[in-house]
Amino acid sequence: MQVISDIKEAQILCQKWQDEGESISFVPTMGCLHDGHLSLIDKAKSLADHVVVSIFVNPLQFDDINDLLKYPGTLEDDRSKLAEVDVSLVFIPHASSFYPEGEDNVEQIELGEITSILEGAHRPGHFAGVATVVKRLFKIIQPNFAIFGDKDFQQLMVIKQLVKKFSLDINIIGMPIFRENDGLAMSSRNIHLSKSERKKSAEIYRQLESVKSAIKAIAHPGLADFADLEQSTSKNLIAAGFTPEYVAIRQVDTLLPAKNHDSALVILVAAKIGKIRLIDNILV
Numbered sequence: 001m002q003v004i005s006d007i008k009e010a011q012i013l014c015q016k017w018q019d020e021g022e023s024i025s026f027v028p029t030m031g032c033l034h035d036g037h038l039s040l041i042d043k044a045k046s047l048a049d050h051v052v053v054s055i056f057v058n059p060l061q062f063d064d065i066n067d068l069l070k071y072p073g074t075l076e077d078d079r080s081k082l083a084e085v086d087v088s089l090v091f092i093p094h095a096s097s098f099y100p101e102g103e104d105n106v107e108q109i110e111l112g113e114i115t116s117i118l119e120g121a122h123r124p125g126h127f128a129g130v131a132t133v134v135k136r137l138f139k140i141i142q143p144n145f146a147i148f149g150d151k152d153f154q155q156l157m158v159i160k161q162l163v164k165k166f167s168l169d170i171n172i173i174g175m176p177i178f179r180e181n182d183g184l185a186m187s188s189r190n191i192h193l194s195k196s197e198r199k200k201s202a203e204i205y206r207q208l209e210s211v212k213s214a215i216k217a218i219a220h221p222g223l224a225d226f227a228d229l230e231q232s233t234s235k236n237l238i239a240a241g242f243t244p245e246y247v248a249i250r251q252v253d254t255l256l257p258a259k260n261h262d263s264a265l266v267i268l269v270a271a272k273i274g275k276i277r278l279i280d281n282i283l284v
């Protein structure tokens, strides 16, 4: 396993593999690795000759400086986890060389409507930051495959749009959400939860499951049913001690509001418990 911070060096190594006809799967992360990340890496290993994992806490995608400052860093631990699963390259760039023009001067990538709803509405600029970092990472690594989690469902759609917009020849693969035993979606931020917050947090998944069952139980669900379910779920989350930002029943392909049950649906939640913001979703 090679560990490289220098951009040019990483680029040369990946180019060498490509020149030798060896394929590359890429898993971008912000570190503090958990089993969800490792499931992505497992998939990556099954697809290509080399797996590249990046660890980079991208300042551009944080709309809240405190969130950035608090973001957990566990680099030594991450490195030993990655050595155990035996990836080819861990790429850990420094922000100063990744954005040599200075973070405030970066020309960010805008991808339209999909970036301004749901997460985009609550975290202004977040997806422009995500698209910008991923485009630069793709340029350095030049992967054949890039693996992302359904946990960040909207992010996955944004990445697919990015690839389409710039006609990048990269296969984007989405992987199911990896959960704790009680249903809480694994997340690097979970380590900030207090014991009692951690216990309560599984309620998000229970609510998602219950909305999913409710939709399935209605013969022909329509707009009013979806609105009722969104409202009652928000109330349930508040009663359980959360501050919900949104509960949204949306069409899978567009993330536009669900109209009926003919199209595949996804239920998305963002809610705070104490100071920790959690997101989760479930397909219907």
Ligand code: AMP
Binding pocket: 028, 029, 030, 031, 036, 037, 039, 040, 147, 148, 149, 150, 151, 152, 175, 176, 177, 178, 179, 185, 186, 187, 188
């Ligand atoms: P992050 O380090 O949070 O930026 O996440 C890196 C990648 O791991 C993203 O593609 C996430 O969607 C994915 N990921 C994060 N949590 C999970 C999870 N619980 N299950 C599956 N993938 C995840």
